[in-house]
Amino acid sequence: MIIVTRPAITDAELDHIRERVETLGMRTHLSRGEARTIIGCIGDESRLQEAALLTLPGVESVHPVMKPYKLASREFSADRSVIRVGDAAEVGGRSLAVIAGPCSVEGRDMLRETAFSVASAGAGMLRGGAFKPRTSPYAFQGLGEAALRMLADVRAETGLPIVTEVMDTRQVELVAEYADVLQIGARNMQNFALLSEVGRVQRPVLLKRGLSATVQELLMAAEYVMAQGNRDVILCERGIRTFETATRNTLDVAAIPVLKAETHLPVMVDPSHAGGRADLVAPLSFAAIAAGADGLIVEVHPCPEQALSDGDQSLTLAAFEKLMIDIRVFADAVGRTLAGPTKPWRAEAA
Amino acid sequence: MIIVTRPAITDAELDHIRERVETLGMRTHLSRGEARTIIGCIGDESRLQEAALLTLPGVESVHPVMKPYKLASREFSADRSVIRVGDAAEVGGRSLAVIAGPCSVEGRDMLRETAFSVASAGAGMLRGGAFKPRTSPYAFQGLGEAALRMLADVRAETGLPIVTEVMDTRQVELVAEYADVLQIGARNMQNFALLSEVGRVQRPVLLKRGLSATVQELLMAAEYVMAQGNRDVILCERGIRTFETATRNTLDVAAIPVLKAETHLPVMVDPSHAGGRADLVAPLSFAAIAAGADGLIVEVHPCPEQALSDGDQSLTLAAFEKLMIDIRVFADAVGRTLAGPTKPWRAEAA
Amino acid sequence: MIIVTRPAITDAELDHIRERVETLGMRTHLSRGEARTIIGCIGDESRLQEAALLTLPGVESVHPVMKPYKLASREFSADRSVIRVGDAAEVGGRSLAVIAGPCSVEGRDMLRETAFSVASAGAGMLRGGAFKPRTSPYAFQGLGEAALRMLADVRAETGLPIVTEVMDTRQVELVAEYADVLQIGARNMQNFALLSEVGRVQRPVLLKRGLSATVQELLMAAEYVMAQGNRDVILCERGIRTFETATRNTLDVAAIPVLKAETHLPVMVDPSHAGGRADLVAPLSFAAIAAGADGLIVEVHPCPEQALSDGDQSLTLAAFEKLMIDIRVFADAVGRTLAGPTKPWRAEAA
Amino acid sequence: MIIVTRPAITDAELDHIRERVETLGMRTHLSRGEARTIIGCIGDESRLQEAALLTLPGVESVHPVMKPYKLASREFSADRSVIRVGDAAEVGGRSLAVIAGPCSVEGRDMLRETAFSVASAGAGMLRGGAFKPRTSPYAFQGLGEAALRMLADVRAETGLPIVTEVMDTRQVELVAEYADVLQIGARNMQNFALLSEVGRVQRPVLLKRGLSATVQELLMAAEYVMAQGNRDVILCERGIRTFETATRNTLDVAAIPVLKAETHLPVMVDPSHAGGRADLVAPLSFAAIAAGADGLIVEVHPCPEQALSDGDQSLTLAAFEKLMIDIRVFADAVGRTLAGPTKPWRAEAA
Incomplete structure (x- = not known):
């Protein structure tokens, strides 16, 4: 000081x-x-x-002279953290992690269809909201535990680890029973009670940056989780709030290299929320990978115009498949690998 | 639409x-x-x-053509809501509501001293944090239930209703046992689980605007509480996050008249967090009252330089006493009343 | 350093x-x-x-340890600067300065009518744009020198000093021939060539804060003018750009006391541009005066719905008259005086 | 409407x-x-x-229903504009345009050394400030016309077209005599007099986005230039101002695809100003190209620690050379070409 x-x-x-x-x-x-x-x-x-x-x-x-974060800092760990998810997946290693799936789990069929499709396109994890943070109390709030069960069932079928949001300290135990990764949403990034609670379970945490959180505050939020014993924190840049209205948020692409310089934790990017528009998902994904992101979390829906939430920013199954093909050159350009399409799922389905 | x-x-x-x-x-x-x-x-x-x-x-x-909030809208209630707090206090009536007290309850003596002092200066309610949302997991986190008991004891002695923050859905019942007003902090403004939970208890809620929340989002957060049955929501403008670094936040003084046009709920202002500097508390308080605020929530500490949190923005007891004298002309100017100094407490104490 | x-x-x-x-x-x-x-x-x-x-x-x-501004700093001049405008007016003294008039000078009659009206309501100076900075090249750009002549004619009739914007280094000499105060608009706050040029003429400068300028950058812009020899700079807070869309800009009311602590220069406020809505002009004016502003610059138009620019935020003549009556209590509250209505102009006109 | x-x-x-x-x-x-x-x-x-x-x-x-820009809109020109610069260079075609050079022209030798180096690394144009917009009136303001002459001399030697800023309507003619591209700086993006003036000369304009300008305002600024007859406008995203302090500005990488959807004009990116840190230039450059930018403008200095301005964000000659090698894979990934190193200049110089 x-x-x-x-x-x-x-x-x-x-x-x-x-x-x-x-x-x-x-x-x-x-x-x-x-x-x-x-x-x-x-x-x-x-x-x-x-x-x-x-x-x-x-x-x-x-x-101040010293950084306020310790466990999250580069000084604490010279090696980059590679976080194991489920039995097979990992985030922060050479392979890019791609999480895909619907904003909300709306039913078993749409989830299953999406999961098989994104898996065959090369996604390594499945996302899907069971408890949804919605701006309006009158909006669809998610299917709750029923959705968790659907996620687990679809995991059993597809082998995809599941990523789902937890919004309430009282739900942490329940969600952790089902989920492979606990997601903390942007609006809860400084819900310190929740951060501490997920710090006490043995599940990787996907921590989204708050709408107006600085990089330092994001790292302090990670520190909250880590200080309770859970070192498996995956950071996620998802756009910050600025004066610009052409996009839902402003993707702070520079946060990727800045975080890489400050912390050993992996950094993913959510191009769906950052832009808020399906047509921006691809260019923002390319930019994120080019800037050094360890992976992407992408909203995908079998029929975006029928989606109960975030349809405007969801990719169709076909658009996601195309994205996975198109990002391959960027993965190569940064020396990362990307799981490939496993089987011609769409053809099979047709 | x-x-x-x-x-x-x-x-x-x-x-x-x-x-x-x-x-x-x-x-x-x-x-x-x-x-x-x-x-x-x-x-x-x-x-x-x-x-x-x-x-x-x-x-x-x-x-969109229609407002997304209903219960919070002017259209729902033509009359302005006046919210009763405890037996005697109210917010939103002709009398300006002043809540004062330390950022954190640090001990019984400091709380008692502060409470008697602010009461004698004309404050109508006592604030004090028992559970503190701190950016760092290593910072003082509040005294918890012990602090709640101290607050209740001091209420018994001074008659001041108490306002304290609740951060966790699991604490709502406990905090509601002690507190007269449940405060939702800025970082929890979109903690929807917490909003719903405080919507189910019969205690007024002081809802602080999030750091990057629009006026509309603040009203939607109020709607969450109200949709559960609790109609006693007090809104609080406490500064928003901008590019300006001379102040901790930017007081959005225009939000006061904008909210007054949109909602029947009362609107208070927190000049302590807005500016983040003790020297700005008075001018921001004057501005808030001039713009139509229904009251103020002010951080006061017997010895700010020894405070365990937010000392830089806390007023001394004497400075608060002076503030209460100085704001009287502004209260008069807007046709509002202000409880007066009840007794020469400082003189008595000396 | x-x-x-x-x-x-x-x-x-x-x-x-x-x-x-x-x-x-x-x-x-x-x-x-x-x-x-x-x-x-x-x-x-x-x-x-x-x-x-x-x-x-x-x-x-x-x-950095030292402030980058010198001539503008409190350390340079312990006394607050009082800036003389024309023969009789001043800014920064005990009397609040009120500048009123149309966004653009649209013609001689509307200017004359507005000028007599605002003068009789107590305004001390007349504003009116001759050269207009418009976001669209296809929008009305002002009447140019013809408008300057109208302003000068109306000054001769009413005695009101005139405040008008200069946008181009090549116009400085021309505008200075007519105007009593040269206004630098928000979008030109860091037009350093223009700042230097107005620093070389002997006319007070009303310097508006840029949409995303920090307080320190505003002071550095003033320093540019002062460094050329012209010490008569009036600062003007007019709202900054934030994520909030309910208002055109966000009035940074804390900038008033912050500036007062940093500089000896007077600080005015533009409530018209800050809120962008006629209904917000009064509450923002009250807040500005309560927070210590040295005056206001207000857009007034005989028929806002017919205005060629900024009609949505312009007061009618009657609304301005009411504003001048209503702000008197706030002027009193801060120990400032306000020129009174000089004659029952509206009655006379009727 | x-x-x-x-x-x-x-x-x-x-x-x-x-x-x-x-x-x-x-x-x-x-x-x-x-x-x-x-x-x-x-x-x-x-x-x-x-x-x-x-x-x-x-x-x-x-x-509003219609876009306020016309000449700049996609509807006006279905084909993307390719803008010719000097005899050989172009922006907006298949080949990525790279402009490199010092922030300020500090002298003939440093300019010559930089120019030969960046040319040999593959840059297609040379940047260098003759008139500098500096926040402080006491800072180095550029060498003026002497610098323009040096730029012209170095162009004669290297064949690199020159890009330099014009800050004052009175300088447009002079700067246009020397420069191949007239740069409008971020702080002058809404200096409408200057925009109109460069709209009247026959030189391509590199228009930088203002610090708090929306995408729509940037397009309206382009419209100002185009409305005067000069259709050769190159847009430049260079970071916007947000609350984040880890970087000088926040690169709005999404603005690239958003602009590509709205306009036929080419879009470049300035990674130097966006991040404000030399270590961020490479990742931001990669991201920009991946997101579809038509080129980059990069600050390069033979000895950044001795630079008279912007040294903290300038690349060394070697770092720029490495950048040009490293971006090649990203150019390939988006199907763009990049001029290659023409000769082993540094070896020759050694």
């Missing part, structure tokens, strides 16, 4: 600042400039994070 | 759009322009809110 | 950083922490503002 | 609205809903753009 004093500080004020810092267990070191004095605070900076240093008379500004 | 078509739409596409809208139970009405056609959708628009109309071939844009 | 090093910095890197700083004429002072070293740079910091210190191997972060 | 009425509108109000719209030369078409009426306005919508329809009693909201 560095404290910069106001120009006209008195000796008594300066002494008081040093005393306060030293009481909190740090040493101080002064550099006197012509007008201001710089007070370097040496020691464990976390002790000062609580301190209301700006209230001390004579203090003009305070500059 | 209004649907605008693309210029080159075919008749088949147009028929398909109409069919889709009519299947959902609305009637359609066409206005053919030179290039585009405008399709007015007549009936209960909420049926279309789920519909992915933009995915229909030929659709260029979709414009 | 403070430089913080990376944890693993080598001695050679540290020496290179010090050398680079010292070559630029500053002294360095080291505080060695457990991991990082803090390098205090003592001397004239402006020499480092150009330096690409982050490119030096071993540098983690750089923290 | 669609007008939606308030629920309780009277017949007289409705008549007045229709009359007003019809006076402006459009026809109206009513769809009466249960509460509100939808008024479709048929005809040339541009006539309504000026109209203050929200001020009309009974109007609740107004929804």
Whole structure:
């Protein structure tokens, strides 16, 4: 921590600042400039994070020096984390992870159809909402535990690990019984009770960046989970809120390399929510992979115009299949692999 | 809902759009322009809110016509809601409501001292955090139930109703046992599980606007609470996140009159979090009252420099006392009353 | 300037950083922490503002200590600047300055009618656009010099000094011949050529904050004008661009006290552009005055629905008259005076 | 244009609205809903753009239907524009355009060295600032016409067309004498006088998106230039201003496909300003090309730590050379070509 004093500080004020810092267990070191004095605070900076240093008379500004995250930082782990999902899948390794599926699980048939289709196109995990965070209390809220059972059944058939959102601390145990990855939605990124709770279960967590969360806040949210013992956190950039209205959110593609420089955790991208438009999913996916993302989470629906939620941004089965073909060159370009189409599912279905 | 078509739409596409809208139970009405056609959708628009109309071939844009909130809207209640708190206090009436107290309850003595002081200065309710949403998992997280007991004890002594935050659905019952007002923090404004849960208890809810929530989203969050049966929602503008770094947040003072035009619910302002600086609390309070706020929630601490959280933005007891004197002229200017200093507490204490 | 090093910095890197700083004429002072070293740079910091210190191997972060503005800073002038406009008006003194008039000068009659009306209601200056910055090249661009002549004629009749925008360096001389105050619009706040040019004439400048300009950038724009010799700069907060769509812009009311703490220059507020809605002009005006603004600039039109620009946010003559009556209590509350209605103009006109 | 009425509108109000719209030369078409009426306005919508329809009693909201840009729209030109620069270069064709060079022209030697180096690495155009828009009036403002002469000399030697910024309407003629492309900086994107002036010369214009400009505003700025006769506008996404502080700006990578859908004009990306950090230039460049950009404009300096401006975000000559090698796979992936290294210039120089 560095404290910069106001120009006209008195000796008594300066002494008081040093005393306060030293009481909190740090040493101080002064550099006197012509007008201001710089007070370097040496020691464990976390002790000062609580301190209301700006209230001390004579203090003009305070500059933290250390990163507030520890377990999530590159300094904690030089190697990049590779997170195992279910028996076979992983995120953060050489192979790009692709999670695909409907926004909401609307029924068994549509889920099964989507799962077989995305699996055959090369997706490695299935997404599907059972509990849905909806802006309106009158909107479809998800099928709840029934949807979890459908997801588990479809996993049994397809072998795809399942990713589904948990919204309530009381649901964590239930959702963890079924899901391979617990998703924390953007609106819950700073739901600290929920973060702590998923930190206590042994399931990887897909943590979506909040609509107005800084990269640092995203990492602090990951730290909440990790501090409880669960180190398997997958970060997900899904667009931030800006003044631009042409897109639902603004994909912060630079967050990918910035996160890669700050943390050992893997970073995925959600091109569906970022743009909010089906026609933007492909270019945003290409950009994400080119910028170094470890994978994608994509909304896919057998009939987007009939979707009960997020239809405007969902890909059709065919469009997803095309996406998986088209991203291959970008995967190659960044030296990553991508699971290939396993079988001509659509042809078979026809 | 209004649907605008693309210029080159075919008749088949147009028929398909109409069919889709009519299947959902609305009637359609066409206005053919030179290039585009405008399709007015007549009936209960909420049926279309789920519909992915933009995915229909030929659709260029979709414009909602009705407000998505009902119970929270002015149309639902022509009269402004006045919300009773405890036995004596109210929010939304002619008298301005002032809630004051420490960010966190740090101990019985500091809470008692603060409570007596703010009461004597004219505050009508006491705030104090028992469960604290902190950005860092390593920061002070609040004293929990012990703090709730202290709040209740101090209420017994001072008569001040208490306002405290609830962060977890599992805590709602517990917090509601002690608190007179349940506060939902900005980071939980779209924690829909929590909103629904506080909607089921009979305690007024102080709902803080999320950091990047639009006015409409704030009203939809209120709607979540109200849809469960609890109509006593107090909205709170506390600053939004922008690019400006001189202040912690940007107080959206225009949200006050905008909300007053949209809803019958009362609107309070938190000048402490909005500015994040003690020196800005007074001018932001004046502005809030001038713009029509129904009250203020202010952080006050006996010794801000020793505060365990938010010290930089907390007023001292003396500064709060001065604030209460200084805002009186603004209360007068807007035709509102303000509870006066009840007794010369500081003098008595001295 | 403070430089913080990376944890693993080598001695050679540290020496290179010090050398680079010292070559630029500053002294360095080291505080060695457990991991990082803090390098205090003592001397004239402006020499480092150009330096690409982050490119030096071993540098983690750089923290400026001094304000980049000089002439605009409180340190430069302890007294608040009171800026004389024309023969009689001033901005920044005890009396609140109110500038009113149409967005664009649309003709002699409407200008005259507006001017007499706002003057009689107590406005001290007349605004009116001759050259208009319009988002569309096909929109009404203003009447140009003809409008300047009308403004001058109406000034002769009413005694109101005139405020009008200049958009082009080539127009500065012409506009300065007619205008009492040169307005720099929000979109030109960082048109540095224009700022320099108006810095060379002897006319007060009303400098509007850019849509996404920080408070510091606004002050640097003022510094541009002042650095050329023209010290008469009036700052104007007019709303910033955020994600909120309920209002045209978001009035940053906290910018008023923040600016008052940073600069001796007067600060006005434009409630018309901030909200973009006629119904918000009054509450935003009240808030601005309560927060310490030195005055208001308000759009007024004899018939807003016929206005050629900004009609949606223009007050009618009657609404402006009411505003001037209603703000008086707020002026009183902050200890400011307000010129009163001079004569019963509307009655006379009737 | 669609007008939606308030629920309780009277017949007289409705008549007045229709009359007003019809006076402006459009026809109206009513769809009466249960509460509100939808008024479709048929005809040339541009006539309504000026109209203050929200001020009309009974109007609740107004929804434009047509795009406000014409010459810039896809509808105006089905074919993508390919813009010729100088004798040989072009932007918008199959080959990716790469513009590279120093932020400012600091002298003849550094410019020459940079130009030969970037040319040999495959850059097709040389950038270099002669007139610099600097936030501080005390910062280096560029070498002016001397720099233009150096640029022209280096063009003669290397064959690279030159791109340089023009900041002042009075400089347009001068800069156009030397430059092959006139750059309009982000801070001047809505300097309408300047846009009109560059619209009158026969030089391609590189138009940078403003810090808080929407995609639509960027297109309207292009329309300003085109409306004066100059159709050769190259759009440039260079990052927008958001709350995130980890990067200088936030690259809006989605703006690339959004613009491609809206306009026939080519779209370049400036990864240097977007991230503000040399280490982010490569990943942002990859992302931009993957998302469909027509080229890049990159800051390169022989010795970034000595640069007089923007050193922190400038690539070294070697880093640029590596970038050009690394982006080749992404160019291939999108089916674009990239001029190759022409000769082993660095080896020759050594």
